Amino acid sequence: MTVLEVRDLAVRFGETQAVQGVGFEVARGEVLGIVGESGSGKSVSVLAVLGLLPPRAVVSGSVRLHGRELLGAQEKELTALRGKSMAMVFQDPLAGLTPVHRVGDQVAEAVRVHQRVSSKAARLRAVELLDLVGIPDPARRARAFPHEFSGGMRQRVMIAMAIANDPDVLICDEPTTALDVTVQAQILDVLRTARRETGAAVVLVTHDIGVVAGIADRVLVMRSGQVVETATVDDLFYRPRSPFTRTLLDAVPRIHDHPARSGYSGRPVLPPQPAPAHPGDARSTPPVPAHSGEARSAPPVQVGWGAVRRGGRAVLEVEGLVKRYGRGGWVVDRVSFDVRAGETLGLVGESGCGKTTLLMEILALGAPQGGRVVVFGRDTAGLSGRERLGLRRDLQVVFQDPMASLDPRMTVHDIVAEPLRAHGLPIDRVGGLLRLVGLEAEHAARYPQDFSGGQRQRIAIARALALEPRLLVLDEPVSALDVSIRAEVVELLLELKARLGLSYLFVAHDLAVVRRIADRVAVMYSGRIVEIGPVEDVFAEPRHPYTRALLAAVPVPDPVRERARSRLLLSGDPPGDHLLRPAGPPSGCRFRTRCPLYPGLPSVLGSRCVSEEPELGAADGAACHHSSGGIG
Amino acid sequence: MTRFLLRRILFGVLVLWLVATTVFLLFFAGPADSVARRLAGPRAPIEVINQIKDTLGLNRPLWEQYVSFLGNLLHGDLGISFISQTPVTTLIVQSLPGTLWLVAGSAVLWMTAGITGGVISATRPRGLRDRVTTVLVLAGISVPTFILGMLMIYLALSVFPWFGLGPGPYISPLVDFRGFLQVMIMPWVCLAVVQAAVYVRLTRGSMLDTLGEDYIRTARAKGAPEHRIIYRHGLRAALTPVITQFGVDIGTLLGGVVVTESVFGLQGLGQLMIRSVRDGDLPVIIGAAILAAAFIVIANILVDVAYSFLDPRVRLA
Numbered sequence: 001m002t003v004l005e006v007r008d009l010a011v012r013f014g015e016t017q018a019v020q021g022v023g024f025e026v027a028r029g030e031v032l033g034i035v036g037e038s039g040s041g042k043s044v045s046v047l048a049v050l051g052l053l054p055p056r057a058v059v060s061g062s063v064r065l066h067g068r069e070l071l072g073a074q075e076k077e078l079t080a081l082r083g084k085s086m087a088m089v090f091q092d093p094l095a096g097l098t099p100v101h102r103v104g105d106q107v108a109e110a111v112r113v114h115q116r117v118s119s120k121a122a123r124l125r126a127v128e129l130l131d132l133v134g135i136p137d138p139a140r141r142a143r144a145f146p147h148e149f150s151g152g153m154r155q156r157v158m159i160a161m162a163i164a165n166d167p168d169v170l171i172c173d174e175p176t177t178a179l180d181v182t183v184q185a186q187i188l189d190v191l192r193t194a195r196r197e198t199g200a201a202v203v204l205v206t207h208d209i210g211v212v213a214g215i216a217d218r219v220l221v222m223r224s225g226q227v228v229e230t231a232t233v234d235d236l237f238y239r240p241r242s243p244f245t246r247t248l249l250d251a252v253p254r255i256h257d258h259p260a261r262s263g264y265s266g267r268p269v270l271p272p273q274p275a276p277a278h279p280g281d282a283r284s285t286p287p288v289p290a291h292s293g294e295a296r297s298a299p300p301v302q303v304g305w306g307a308v309r310r311g312g313r314a315v316l317e318v319e320g321l322v323k324r325y326g327r328g329g330w331v332v333d334r335v336s337f338d339v340r341a342g343e344t345l346g347l348v349g350e351s352g353c354g355k356t357t358l359l360m361e362i363l364a365l366g367a368p369q370g371g372r373v374v375v376f377g378r379d380t381a382g383l384s385g386r387e388r389l390g391l392r393r394d395l396q397v398v399f400q401d402p403m404a405s406l407d408p409r410m411t412v413h414d415i416v417a418e419p420l421r422a423h424g425l426p427i428d429r430v431g432g433l434l435r436l437v438g439l440e441a442e443h444a445a446r447y448p449q450d451f452s453g454g455q456r457q458r459i460a461i462a463r464a465l466a467l468e469p470r471l472l473v474l475d476e477p478v479s480a481l482d483v484s485i486r487a488e489v490v491e492l493l494l495e496l497k498a499r500l501g502l503s504y505l506f507v508a509h510d511l512a513v514v515r516r517i518a519d520r521v522a523v524m525y526s527g528r529i530v531e532i533g534p535v536e537d538v539f540a541e542p543r544h545p546y547t548r549a550l551l552a553a554v555p556v557p558d559p560v561r562e563r564a565r566s567r568l569l570l571s572g573d574p575p576g577d578h579l580l581r582p583a584g585p586p587s588g589c590r591f592r593t594r595c596p597l598y599p600g601l602p603s604v605l606g607s608r609c610v611s612e613e614p615e616l617g618a619a620d621g622a623a624c625h626h627s628s629g630g631i632g
Numbered sequence: 633m634t635r636f637l638l639r640r641i642l643f644g645v646l647v648l649w650l651v652a653t654t655v656f657l658l659f660f661a662g663p664a665d666s667v668a669r670r671l672a673g674p675r676a677p678i679e680v681i682n683q684i685k686d687t688l689g690l691n692r693p694l695w696e697q698y699v700s701f702l703g704n705l706l707h708g709d710l711g712i713s714f715i716s717q718t719p720v721t722t723l724i725v726q727s728l729p730g731t732l733w734l735v736a737g738s739a740v741l742w743m744t745a746g747i748t749g750g751v752i753s754a755t756r757p758r759g760l761r762d763r764v765t766t767v768l769v770l771a772g773i774s775v776p777t778f779i780l781g782m783l784m785i786y787l788a789l790s791v792f793p794w795f796g797l798g799p800g801p802y803i804s805p806l807v808d809f810r811g812f813l814q815v816m817i818m819p820w821v822c823l824a825v826v827q828a829a830v831y832v833r834l835t836r837g838s839m840l841d842t843l844g845e846d847y848i849r850t851a852r853a854k855g856a857p858e859h860r861i862i863y864r865h866g867l868r869a870a871l872t873p874v875i876t877q878f879g880v881d882i883g884t885l886l887g888g889v890v891v892t893e894s895v896f897g898l899q900g901l902g903q904l905m906i907r908s909v910r911d912g913d914l915p916v917i918i919g920a921a922i923l924a925a926a927f928i929v930i931a932n933i934l935v936d937v938a939y940s941f942l943d944p945r946v947r948l949a
Contacts, residue, residue: 052852083855090853095846098865100943109864110854145944161854 001028003201004049004086004169009061011041011048011225018044019225022061026169026201033212033233034205035248036222037482038453042205045222046171049203050086051078065169084114087162087200089191091174093154097146103157104130104142110164129160132197133190150573151351152183156190163194170200176211180350180509182570185553188215189569207482209252210555213237214562221245233559251484252557253512255539312340315376315471315503316362316395322370323354323361330585331357333527334371336616339471344497344504346518346535348511348550350574354527355507359475362505365391376470393423396464400476402456406448412459413444419466433462438492454485458492465496473505478513490517511554515539523547526575526590533620544622545597546570570594589614589625597626633940640936644929651925655918656701664690671714671914705922711915713908720919723904730802730900733812734819734892735885739878741824742831747867747874749828750835755862757840765832772829781822781895788818799896819896823889827881834877838870845869872942879935886931887924 002025011019019041026032036042048059051070063070065085070078082088090096097106107126111117117125123142130138133156146154155175162170172191176184192215195202204216212219212233219236221228221244229242240246316339323332332354339345349355362373365388367381374380375391383391396419399405406415416434417427431441437458448456457477464472477493478486490513497504508514514521515535522532523544531544542548549570556562572594575585588610592598598609605626614623621627660667668684669676685691689700704711710720749769753762788797796814805812842848843866851865888902901920908916939946 050853052849079852079855079857081855082853088850088853090846090850092846096850098847098851098869099945100868101864109851109856113855113857113860147945158850161850 002026003028003066004203005062005064005067006045006049007062007064009045009048009063010059011044011053012058013056017225018057019048022222022225022227024220024227024230026203028168028201029195029199030218031195031202031204031216033216033219034203034222035207035209035212035219037207037248037484039224040222041225042222043173044225046088046173046203046205050082050088050171051075052082052088080114083110083162083167084165085167086169086171087165087167089155089158089162089170089172089175092178093151093158094146094178096158097154099146102143102145103149103154106146107142107157107161107164110161114165125164126160129164130157132163132193133157133160134186134193135160150183151179152186152573155179155183155187159187159190159194163198163200166198167200169203170194170198171203171205173205174207175204177207180574181511181553182350182549183573184211184555185569186571188555191215208555209248209483210557213557213559214555221248237557237559247484249557251487253487253510253516254557255512255515255551255554310340310343312342313377314338314374315341316505317374318358318362318371319374320371321358321361321368321373323357324369330527332361333585335524335527335529336371337522337529337532339503339505341470341503342497342501343520344506344518346514346521347505347507347524348509348514348521349524350509350550352574353524355524356475358524359397359473359505359507363395363397363473365395389423393467394470395473396467396469396471397473397475398457398460398464398477401480402448402453402460403480405460406456408447408449410447411444412439412446412448412451415448415459416444416463416466419463423467425467429466433466434459436465436496437462452485453481454489457481457489461489461492461496465500468500469502471503471505473507475507476509477506479508479510486513493517511539511551523550526585528590528623529616530591530624531622532616537620542622543627544591544624545595545627546591547622549596570596588612591624601626637933637937640933644933647929648922648925652702652705652918652922653698655921656698659914659918660690660697660701661694671912673912710919710922713913713916715908715911715913715916720915723916724901724919724923727899727901727904729804730898731886731889731893731902733802733805733816734823734889734898734900735882737816737820738823738827739882741820742827743878745824745828746831747835747871749832750874751839751862751867753832753836754839754843757836762836765836769829769832772825775825777822777826777891778895780825781818781892784818784822785896799898801897801899815896815898819892819898822895823885823892831874831877834874835870838873839866842866842870868942872939875938875942876935879931879938880928883928883931884924886927888920 005025007023009019009022010017022041022045024032024034034042034045044053044057047053048057049063049070051073053059059071061071065081070081097103101109104123104126107129108119108122111122111125112119115122127138127142130142135141135153135156141149141153146157149157155178159175175191176187179187188211191202191204194200204212206212216233218230218232220230221236221242223244228244229236229240231239231241235241236245237249240249318338319336321332321335322330324330335354335358337345347355347358361368362375365373365375365380365383372379372381376394378387378391380388380391410418412434413430416430420427420429430444434441434443439455439458439462443451448459451459457480461477474493478489481489493504494517496502504517506514506517518535520533521535521538522529523538523546524530525546531538531542531547538547539551542551552565553570556565575590575593586593588608589595589598590613592609595609598606601609608625612625614625616623659670662670664685665681667690668681668688671688672680672684689697708721710724712719713723716723749765753765756762785799788795797818798814799818800815803811803815843862848861848865851861856865886901888905889900890902890906892898893900893902894906901923904916905920907913908920
């Protein structure tokens with residue numbers, strides 16, 4: 001039975017036609033996925049359905065709920081329907097909850113707006129709802145404020161609010177985009193529960209085509225404000241009709257396949273951006289020669305492990321690095337790894353695991369609180385200001401969000417030239433640098449806001465390369481980008497590395513990206529590295545239960561496999577993701593509070609997890625007492 | 633919270649000590665003769681100068697004077713007015729109620745008008761009501777207080793004399809409530825007009841920011857009625873900057889509302905201060921300055937405490 005029917009929906013903002021000719025219908029208990037890249041009009045479409053667009057938006061077409069036309073309906077009528085018959089879950093659960101009210105009150109408000117019940121009854125109902133969406137100890141937690149909740153918990157609250165009145169239609173706008181992959185898996189599960197409990201028709205908007213594979217019945221693909229294709233989930237993945245859907249599917253990295261068969265296979269990806277390489281580049285920006293100053297550096301300190309199979313000198317060695325803020329727990333605790341010349345080390349972990357703090361400690365080039373950092377053979381602890389400045393030339397950084405990390409008041413030329421000016425070098429290389437990253441030299445006169453996200457990240461890369469560094473530190477460089485753009489930037493980075501002989505320390509939470517770009521991978525949990533090794537080995541045969549859970553939580557863009565596979569759901573939140581963190585990590589193994597192995601261990605084996613903290617061995621491997629599967 | 637308060641109070645005491653010391657040095661540093669001359673005025677005969685040196689003990693070393701100054705201050709002894717020969721504390725206690733009532737009554741008016749006006753402007757930006765408020769606000773900000781005050785006095789005395797409003801010294805509400813109102817209403821309105829204008833702009837800007845937040849959209853998606861969205865979800869969060877400004881204003885105004893008090897002949901702290909500056913009445917100037925500083929310090933502590941009630945994310949530590 002069709003609950004919601006949208007026909008010929010069009011939305012215009014002034015001169016801009018944002019959405020045109022969009023139509024779909026959803027039946028009771030059905031999940032419709034709406035997929036598209038940023039700016040494709042998917043969010044605008046669903047907001048138009050609820051009548052939540054700003055007043056300047058001109059909406060036409062038809063939106064029928066149970067056959068009743070909603071477009072052009074009185075605001076009063078819509079207010080009565082919103083939250084009752086049609087509810088919505090938004091993307092960012094931190095911004096989406098009112099910061100000054102308790103979460104229980106906010107859920108109770110959703111109840112009381114539509115039902116004539118006492119405030120006490122509404123509060124009890126709110127606790128019930130919080131329980132339903134999996135908030136532990138809901139009666140107590142209902143009294144907490146949103147900022148005291150982790151991202152995943154907040155999104156559960158949003159869902160509780162949305163299902164408070166048993167809606168007929170539940171619209172979810174990128175409900176898991178801001179969340180970690182293990183939490184994403186949890187939230188998708190909560191959405192399944194919500195659909196089961198309410199029988200609602202669900203519209204799930206997402207840019208991640210992998211997410212829809214496991215949960216949607218039908219999928220609608222959007223591009224530039226129009227519907228490209230609507231199909232059942234199986235048809236879409238196995239028999240895509242439109243070329244756009246095919247390219248979209250191709251761009252999805254598949255972590256469980258061999259990289260050669262995956263999306264990042266060097267195949268041309270849409271849309272045709274300026275070709276990353278121009279033959280003439282080599283002249284204007286010669287590959288970085290071996291630095292003349294290299295002779296001054298002391299012979300590299302050999303770190304014992306991992307050296308067996310890997311050649312090359314270590315460009316970065318981190319040994320037992322410690323960082324803690326104030327009297328709180330350790331953010332980075334005894335972390336050791338090295339990066340060899342020409343090598344890419346991928347550092348993965350969920351939000352709050354300490355990866356960014358670790359990067360900042362390395363980039364500080366100072367004396368760490370504990371342990372040591374050796375860059376190009378030089379211990380950073382004893383550097384003078386001048387030496388530190390010199391070392392910075394060889395060590396550059398690319399940040400996560402190219403929208404925020406480029407000064408909007410500076411031209412691209414000034415941005416790229418800034419490191420050159422800072423080191424007193426001639427600035428005539430800017431044009432060459434821009435061409436090196438696939439932009440035109442003429443772009444230099446423009447401002448960052450004239451560029452798309454992918455192009456901005458290219459500008460940021462050009463800026464980082466200006467000083468001809470040997471080691472690039474990349475902090476989530478592609479996570480703010482669309483899938484297809486992400487693939488392009490990753491290809492660019494791979495190419496630059498090969499051409500310029502760079503080494504990368506690449507931080508990401510996206511495992512697929514790491515698989516494509518990294519030679520080795522280190523998995524961080526709660527401030528420690530729990531597993532490290534060559535990327536092929538770790539992905540093919542993860543030894544630490546956390547690595548296994550991380551890999552399992554990534555949605556597979558394959559409906560049949562996604563439906564068939566057993567879900568290894570990691571419970572709880574990433575330990576750093578909330579302010580209510582206890583003073584320190586649990587005793588023994590830090591992961592044991594979320595470990596899927598630990599509860600099933602016989603007490604003889606389990607006691608070791610409580611009493612003794614597992615350490616990474618001298619070689620590659622996992623910091624787990626029972627990494628071979630829990631039997632011994 | 634307790635620790636926070638203790639620290640803030642300690643810090644406040646430090647500020648007051650600095651103010652007291654600065655004022656002291658400003659007036660008393662230097663050779664005794666020139667200090668006495670400064671106090672007595674350029675044409676004072678030498679006998680007066682000598683007398684001043686004796687009564688104030690200016691011949692003692694500076695640190696000794698400083699210690700006795702601080703000691704007296706700690707005992708609440710601010711000295712004796714040169715002019716009226718009454719203790720400064722008495723003078724302050726006499727003038728304080730007028731200023732307190734003026735600021736308190738006016739604050740109620742301007743906060744009500746300012747926040748209401750700001751909310752009305754913000755809910756329909758660039759609408760008719762927003763434009764009307766904007767014009768009123770501009771008028772309120774541009775008219776000098778003394779012009780507005782004199783206009784009000786003119787109207788009260790010659791156009792609407794039957795209200796019985798008029799300028800005059802402060803009357804305690806306990807003695808004559810009707811008289812109190814007749815004296816206070818005009819200064820209240822006069823001060824509130826200027827202040828409200830500022831608060832309309834402040835509230836409007838802050839509300840516009842808050843109403844653009846995602847959680848306002850969430851509240852809409854819940855089906856919450858508009859007034860609930862505006863007041864429960866919007867205004868509450870928008871009040872923080874308004875309260876900050878309020879604390880600063882209250883502190884400053886309590887130290888002396890000079891113009892308004894003068895126009896309406898209200899015998900408040902502002903009047904006292906003006907008079908003592910004109911007469912070179914040093915002990916009164918020092919007393920009034922320290923009192924003004926104390927008001928600002930206290931108001932700021934109260935604002936910080938108010939934050940923690942308005943916004944649960946603020947943790948006082």
